[in-house]
Amino acid sequence: MRSRGCFLLVSLLAGLTASAQVVSYSEFNLAGPKLGEVAKLLSEASKGESTAQFRLGLAYEKGEGISQDYNEALRWYGLAANHGDAAAQNNLGLMYAHGRGVAADDGQAVKWYMRAAVQNYAAAETNLGFMYALGRGIAKDDVAAVRWYRKAAEQGFVAAESNLGFMYSVGHGIALDEKEAVRWYKRAADKKFAAAEDNLGLMYAKGRGVKQDAQEALRLFHRAIEHGSGSAANNLGFVYELGLGVTQNLVEAAKWYRMAADRGVTQAQYNLGLMYARGRGVAADPVQARYWLERSGVDPNGGEAGVALSSLEKHSQPPSGIQ
Numbered sequence: 001m002r003s004r005g006c007f008l009l010v011s012l013l014a015g016l017t018a019s020a021q022v023v024s025y026s027e028f029n030l031a032g033p034k035l036g037e038v039a040k041l042l043s044e045a046s047k048g049e050s051t052a053q054f055r056l057g058l059a060y061e062k063g064e065g066i067s068q069d070y071n072e073a074l075r076w077y078g079l080a081a082n083h084g085d086a087a088a089q090n091n092l093g094l095m096y097a098h099g100r101g102v103a104a105d106d107g108q109a110v111k112w113y114m115r116a117a118v119q120n121y122a123a124a125e126t127n128l129g130f131m132y133a134l135g136r137g138i139a140k141d142d143v144a145a146v147r148w149y150r151k152a153a154e155q156g157f158v159a160a161e162s163n164l165g166f167m168y169s170v171g172h173g174i175a176l177d178e179k180e181a182v183r184w185y186k187r188a189a190d191k192k193f194a195a196a197e198d199n200l201g202l203m204y205a206k207g208r209g210v211k212q213d214a215q216e217a218l219r220l221f222h223r224a225i226e227h228g229s230g231s232a233a234n235n236l237g238f239v240y241e242l243g244l245g246v247t248q249n250l251v252e253a254a255k256w257y258r259m260a261a262d263r264g265v266t267q268a269q270y271n272l273g274l275m276y277a278r279g280r281g282v283a284a285d286p287v288q289a290r291y292w293l294e295r296s297g298v299d300p301n302g303g304e305a306g307v308a309l310s311s312l313e314k315h316s317q318p319p320s321g322i323q
Contacts, residue, residue: 038066045076053080054088061091061100070101081112089116090124097127097136106137117148122157125149129163133172142173153184161188162196169199169208178209189220197224198232205235205244214245225256230263237271241280250281261292269296270305277308286312 038059044052057076060069074095080088093112096105110131116124129148132141146167152160165184168177182203188196201220204213218239224232237256240249254275260268273292276285289309293300300309 034065045079048079048083050080050083050085050088053077053083054085054091057088057091061095070095072101074101081115084119086116086119086121086124089113089119090121090127093124093127106131108137110137117151120151120155122152122155122160125152126157126160126163129160133163133167142167144173146173153187158188158191158193158196161185161191162193162199165196166199169203178203180209182209189223192223192227194224194227194229194232197221197227198229198235201232201235205239218245225259228263230260230265230268233257233260233263234265234268234271237268241271241275250275252281254281261295266296269293270298273298273300274305274308277305277312279312284312 038056041052041056041059045056053076057073057080058064059066060073060076062068074092077088077092077095081092089112093109093116095101096112097109098104110128113124113128113131117128125148129145129152131137132148133145134140146164149160149164149167153164161184165181165188167173168184169181170176182200185196185200185203189200197220201217201224203209204220205217206212218236221232221236221239225236233256237253237260238244239246240256241253242248254272257268257272257275261272269292273289273296275281276289276292278284282288286309289312290300293305293309298305300306
């Protein structure tokens with residue numbers, strides 16, 4: 001029989017959340033043109049040279065060496081894509097996916113990802129897998145998502161390695177296999193990929209597919225935060241709030257929740273709102289509590305948030321007196 005203490009630990013660890021799958025990988029590894037090079041690039045692109053067309057589109061999208069202009073980026077990517085340039089096809093798909101220089105159109109995004117993916121272009125294989133996983137622009141198909149992630153992951157493409165680990169960890173499109181999840185997360189984490197570092201930290205925190213190790217989890221959360229992960233900052237805040245593998249420290253918890261909240265993590269925004277509502281790690285503040293709870297998308301007047309906020313606002317009212 002599971003002890004009450006063990007059950008409590010499992011329940012607490014459920015508050016740790018995984019980073020989602022990652023998409024939107026443009027081919028940005030080429031340096032943009034330097035000042036004075038744009039004219040030469042434009043001349044080559046105007047003659048139909050597809051690599052120059054792609055690089056010019058990239059320059060316009062990034063705003064490197066020339067003023068950023070999504071419409072021009074779309075035009076040059078389109079010319080290169082129609083010449084069969086896989087990098088341009090992938091980036092053109094992203095322009096459609098994000099509505100840059102054109103109305104957002106997931107169907108068009110899938111079309112261009114597919115054209116690049118069948119050329120074994122890893123970034124496009126990853127993006128196409130993501131569209132299948134979410135059912136964006138194409139019927140949802142986790143098996144197809146796994147297939148495309150694997151093709152890119154076997155080329156060493158880091159986002160695909162992380163995403164494939166995620167699919168193994170949740171059993172979507174493939175049998176759940178926590179050891180395989182850890183293996184793919186480690187491959188991506190070794191390349192300093194933040195989402196994989198965060199998710200690998202979760203596997204160590206929960207003892208999934210690997211021996212439970214709170215200190216290794218903390219190390220990975222910190223690494224993921226250094227590499228830009230908001231989810232890892234939220235997880236670290238949760239660890240400090242409950243004292244999981246560290247000395248409980250509510251001030252530290254609020255600090256990490258705030259970092260994650262500022263990075264747009266809705267769970268952290270909710271957690272931070274509760275900290276303000278309850279005066280845990282920060283001074284109780286009904287205005288800040290309501291602000292963060294509303295940003296998280298949670299009704300600040302309902303559930304545990306509503307109870308905490310109502311109590312705080314009731315006791316924050318100035319006493320009535322002689323006017």
